[in-house]
Amino acid sequence: MTRADKTLIICVLLVGIAMYFVLPLFNDTDSHKTQAIIKQEGQIVKIITLVENESSSFKMQGKNGPFIVEVDSGRIRISESACPDKFCVKRGWISSPGESIICVPNEVVIYFDAQSPVDAITR
Amino acid sequence: MITRRRLAGMALIVALAVSVVYAFFYDRTKEYLSEEFLMDTLVSIKTYGNDLDDLKKATEQAFTEMRRIEDLTDRFAEPGTPAYAASDVCRINEQAGKKAVTVSSDVFAMLELSQKYYTLTKGAFDVTIGPVVDVWGFGKPDQKVPGADMLKGALALVNNNDMVLDKQNMTVFLKNDGMCLDLGGIAKGYATQKAAEILEETGIQGALINAGGNIRVLGVKDEKTPWKIGIQDPRDSSRLIGTLDLKEESCVTSGDYNRYFMSEQVRYHHIISPFTGYPAAENMSVTVITQDAAVADILSTALFILSPQEALTLAEELPDTEAFIVTAEKQILFTNGLKNVEVRAGEGYRYDKS
The missing domain is CATH 1.20.5 (Single alpha-helices involved in coiled-coils or other helix-helix interfaces)
Known part of the structure; x- marks a missing residue:
């Protein structure tokens, strides 16, 4: 050598x-860009980059029925849903890492991509 | 001149060197995350270890165990279906006032635990609350405020002392016709605990099970870092009202903000007091930290129903049990033994450092 x-x-x-x-x-x-992730029946079906001062809404089909996702200036919510209890709609807007919207009848989860300051949230 | 042999030798040395460096620096702990909808919530299991296949296998076993507990305790199965026949709780309720029913060791264990905490909490935790939950409509598509007579009738059926457990024969008997068990305050915690035990038996060193806020951790996250758990602000879901460190423990929160319905601008949530038949109103949220997730589930419900002072006193009396309480007056209280808690009292909350 x-x-x-x-x-x-x-x-x-x-x-x-x-x-x-x-x-x-x-x-x-x-990860400085905030991304919201929509999962249906365990699969990621949509990734939305949340931008300030930009809003949109779209309809999706869940296991139980249709629901509408609304995006507005860095926050996201389910504004309408055909599910029976509507806990997902009552959950309202979410905007920070660690928060999530869960719709059990539709098997839908919406959460943020960014690192949460905690490992889990008890609620 | 570089000969072919020398080139081959050099390539070998470089490959070796790179793999040594890689092996040295590479983080050997792998994370495996799996989520499933069960027990009317999203359950996520996060495991840590060296072998991804082992983590996968153990997680699958843990989910199987949780599904088994779900099937045994499902109260809303349709009569005549296989799910109905598989549910111990459906069979017990069907035979209320008629005869004793033989049940699985798991349901028997849950009911024994329930009876123990019925006594310890002086009636605040009562699994015979079913008839009252039903007149409110929780767990069903339509919820409504029940009429006074209807509520009175349902409340008259609620009495844990009328649930007869026969350990020798493993049978359960509800003495009065119309009585109805609802394991909503224990089943999720019990299933979470069983899942944690399965993971432990399969040799998993670090895990976090989160069944819709019912949390149980195993071991440490990595190199002695405890698990960090946030407690949700009961009036602002984007905030945490506190954080905790957990190690080989469970924490479960009962709150008035998760499952509720509105009627004439009044919010009615799903944690019904067996004393009044109405949603308990003295606390916004109660988090209980203790080793067993089933006990944490029971106690978070029971302490939520009690007054803040009663709840705090009881939590102080019980061994290895800590509680974090947000009262209806927005005061933050917690037990003296709660270590590594960081309070983040938001706007309008009162927190007196003692």
């Missing part, structure tokens, strides 16, 4: 180590 070989090996090693620390930083920059 020549001196050049050794240098090469050390360089590769150093780059590898550096990447380990540098790569996660790139991943983090993405």
Whole structure:
């Protein structure tokens, strides 16, 4: 092994180590954008990037019946639902990581992508 | 000149070096998350370990166990269906006033525990509350404020002392016709506890089970970090009113804000006091922290029904039991033994540091 070989090996090693620390930083920059995730029957069916001063609403079909999702300036809610108890509608707007809307009859969960400050919320 | 042999050797060394570095730095703890709708809520199980397949297998077993408990305790199965025949609670209720029913060891254990806490809470926790829950319509499509006579009639059927448990024969008998068990205040906690035990038996070192806010943790999250649990602000769901550290424990919250209906601008929630027949009104939320998730479930319901002072006194008396209470007057109280609690009293809340 020549001196050049050794240098090469050390360089590769150093780059590898550096990447380990540098790569996660790139991943983090993405999470500044808030994304709401809609899951149906265990599958992610929609990812919505929430933007300030932008609103929209759309209809979706749940296991039990249709429901309407409303998005407005960084918050999201289920505004109408054909489910019997309507706990999902009563839940109202959610806007921070860790919060979620759950509709049991429709098997729908809406939550935020960003890291929550806690592991779970008791309610 | 680099010969072919030298090139091959060098490539080998580099590959080796990279894998050594990778193995050294790579976080070996893997996380496996699985969610399922059961027991009328979303249940999520998060497990941590080295082998993803093991985590998957253990989680599946835990869910199977929870589904089994759900089937045994389902109160609203249609008569004549296989689900009805599989539900111990349906069979017990059907035979109320008629005869004793043989039940599974799990339902028997739940009812024994219920009886114990009926006595300990001086009647605040009562699984024979079924007839009253029914006249309010909770668990059914339509909810309404019942008439006074109807409520009185239903309340007259509520009495845990009229539930006869025969341990020798594993039978349950409700003495009076029309009596009805409702395990809504224990089944989810019991299932959560059983799931945690399954995970523990399969050798899982770290796990968090969250059954719609009924939480049980195993071990630590990573390198001695305890699990951090937020307690929801009862009047602002985007806020936490406090945070807790959990370790090999359970915490369950009963609140007036999750399941309710409105009638003439009045909010009626689903935690009915067996003393009055009306939704309990002295607290906004009660969180109980103790090792067994079934006990935490029972006590969060019972303490919610009691007055804040009674609740606090009882929680102080019970061993290894802590409570965090938000009263109807928006005062925050908690037991002396509650360590690592961080209170974040929001607008309008009162919290006197002692």
